[in-house]
Amino acid sequence: MLKKTERLSLVEQVVIQIEHLIESSHWQIGDQLPAEMQLMKEFDVSRNTLREAIRALVHAGLLETKQGSGTVVKSSSAFGVALHRQVEKSSVMETLEVRLALEREAAQLAAIRRNDLDLEAMTESIQLCKLASEKGDVQEFLQADIIFHKAMVKASHNKMLERLYEHITEPLQSSIEEIMVAGAYFNYSEEIHYELLEAIKQQDVHAAISYVNQYINDFREKIKRIQED
Amino acid sequence: MLKKTERLSLVEQVVIQIEHLIESSHWQIGDQLPAEMQLMKEFDVSRNTLREAIRALVHAGLLETKQGSGTVVKSSSAFGVALHRQVEKSSVMETLEVRLALEREAAQLAAIRRNDLDLEAMTESIQLCKLASEKGDVQEFLQADIIFHKAMVKASHNKMLERLYEHITEPLQSSIEEIMVAGAYFNYSEEIHYELLEAIKQQDVHAAISYVNQYINDFREKIKRIQED
DNA sequence: CTAAGTCCAATCATCCTACAACTTTTCAAA
DNA sequence: TTTGAAAAGTTGTAGGATGATTGGACTTAG
Numbered sequence: 361m362l363k364k365t366e367r368l369s370l371v372e373q374v375v376i377q378i379e380h381l382i383e384s385s386h387w388q389i390g391d392q393l394p395a396e397m398q399l400m401k402e403f404d405v406s407r408n409t410l411r412e413a414i415r416a417l418v419h420a421g422l423l424e425t426k427q428g429s430g431t432v433v434k435s436s437s438a439f440g441v442a443l444h445r446q447v448e449k450s451s452v453m454e455t456l457e458v459r460l461a462l463e464r465e466a467a468q469l470a471a472i473r474r475n476d477l478d479l480e481a482m483t484e485s486i487q488l489c490k491l492a493s494e495k496g497d498v499q500e501f502l503q504a505d506i507i508f509h510k511a512m513v514k515a516s517h518n519k520m521l522e523r524l525y526e527h528i529t530e531p532l533q534s535s536i537e538e539i540m541v542a543g544a545y546f547n548y549s550e551e552i553h554y555e556l557l558e559a560i561k562q563q564d565v566h567a568a569i570s571y572v573n574q575y576i577n578d579f580r581e582k583i584k585r586i587q588e589d
Numbered sequence: 590m591l592k593k594t595e596r597l598s599l600v601e602q603v604v605i606q607i608e609h610l611i612e613s614s615h616w617q618i619g620d621q622l623p624a625e626m627q628l629m630k631e632f633d634v635s636r637n638t639l640r641e642a643i644r645a646l647v648h649a650g651l652l653e654t655k656q657g658s659g660t661v662v663k664s665s666s667a668f669g670v671a672l673h674r675q676v677e678k679s680s681v682m683e684t685l686e687v688r689l690a691l692e693r694e695a696a697q698l699a700a701i702r703r704n705d706l707d708l709e710a711m712t713e714s715i716q717l718c719k720l721a722s723e724k725g726d727v728q729e730f731l732q733a734d735i736i737f738h739k740a741m742v743k744a745s746h747n748k749m750l751e752r753l754y755e756h757i758t759e760p761l762q763s764s765i766e767e768i769m770v771a772g773a774y775f776n777y778s779e780e781i782h783y784e785l786l787e788a789i790k791q792q793d794v795h796a797a798i799s800y801v802n803q804y805i806n807d808f809r810e811k812i813k814r815i816q817e818d
Numbered sequence: 819c820t821a822a823g824t825c826c827a828a829t830c831a832t833c834c835t836a837c838a839a840c841t842t843t844t845c846a847a848a
Numbered sequence: 849t850t851t852g853a854a855a856a857g858t859t860g861t862a863g864g865a866t867g868a869t870t871g872g873a874c875t876t877a878g
Binding site for chain 4: 598599600634635636637638641655656657658659
């Protein structure tokens with residue numbers, strides 16, 4: 361196999377540089393980019409070249425331009441945006457099923473690979489759930505609940521699973537919030553979280569999967585009931 | 590909530606039109622697009638506007654431009670490309686774990702929702718596996734094997750799961766092929782396929798999941814052994 | 819006739835200037 | 849203080865000019 365003689369176009373070079381600046385948090389979400397005129401000088405390219413680069417990133421969902429105002433960073437992950445769009449084209453039920461698939465695998469892997477730091481993070485997030493539950497703050501509880509699940513997924517030590525889970529859960533969150541608030545009833549039993557954590561701590565794979573199934577099936581029933589109203 | 594006064598920019602309009610032409614197979618993969626000059630006239634926009642639109646789609650992975658030659662359609666799914674890139678950044682093991690997660694969920698859902706057409710498709714693909722196996726053609730067998738799994742995922746009747754599975758499996762395929770060919774040994778027992786199919790036919794969820802676990806664990810062991818060599 | 823090399827037309831890549839459309843800021847008048 | 853118009857700044861669109869690369873047509877030597 362010979363070397364592939366691919367020279368990156370100027371546009372692609374600028375795109376990569378901007379992507380890098382965003383990924384490295386040099387430009388954070390919400391930040392305004394310098395004006396085109398200044399970026400032209402900094403990257404030492406013409407306006408057309410710069411604009412093509414920016415346009416590519418706008419379409420990818422990383423940037424957003426507004427005529428007369430400027431360009432701001434909208435997201436730091438093109439993959440997240442792509443997944444987000446896919447989720448929007450799907451039903452909530454479909455997405456939940458995919459999330460269940462990932463969560464079940466994560467629970468299994470977490471039970472095998474979790475370390476002390478993972479367990480600590482999960483324990484802390486359960487405390488947050490408990491606090492929010494006692495205050496009766498639904499929104500805060502959901503926030504904490506997500507932190508717990510993310511901690512579990514992280515304990516699976518599979519970065520791809522983690523990324524997929526995060527970007528699938530994020531767009532679901534608003535739907536879930538609506539449904540839960542609309543559902544009005546809010547009976548949190550902290551036992552499931554504790555039992556799941558205990559199973560992972562004891563490295564009991566079957567128990568962990570079983571609790572995840574139980575958790576999600578409860579949730580699925582809840583949503584089905586609310587949607588039928 | 591007042592109406593949002595969003596006007597699509599010309600560039601975005603052109604992008605959408607081109608995306609549509611590709612999705613609707615008016616321009617198929619491998620096809621060459623008309624030259625910029627002609628597209629300018631057809632879309633009735635300036636060269637800059639057209640080029641920004643094309644550049645956005647090039648970066649999304651739908652198109653590919655080559656100086657002096659032209660622009661060709663490279664893919665029909667931006668989501669597929671994004672997922673492909675993500676898979677490339679991950680290890681084969683990580684990706685396999687994600688695939689297992691999806692496959693397990695698919696088997697469960699398929700056991701519940703499969704219809705006669707689904708069963709027929711799965712049965713046919715098993716025949717293909719058998720034929721390829723008898724011929725000893727590894728490549729053809731892998732091809733048929735993938736068709737079987739895709740048929741099962743399709744039987745889950747969850748489009749999102751289907752799309753995710755397809756775009757995760759595709760880039761894995763070449764890795765798997767390398768590994769299998771390098772592994773040299775190729776002992777296919779058609780029993781697992783039949784048993785899995787039977788479980789889905791009988792709507793036995795637990796058995797279906799069990800066979801999938803068995804199938805993938807075998808595969809995982811095989812890869813681990815080969816990679817250690 | 820074949821094969822190698824040359825030339826040329828087509829095509830994309832980059833740059834430039836100009837103007838239009840929109841937003842924000844500034845500032846003066848009511 | 850509020851209003852409204854002007855000004856400055858920013859992105860959007862247009863059109864032209866030139867460079868770089870490709871692929872095919874053509875030429876020529878063997």
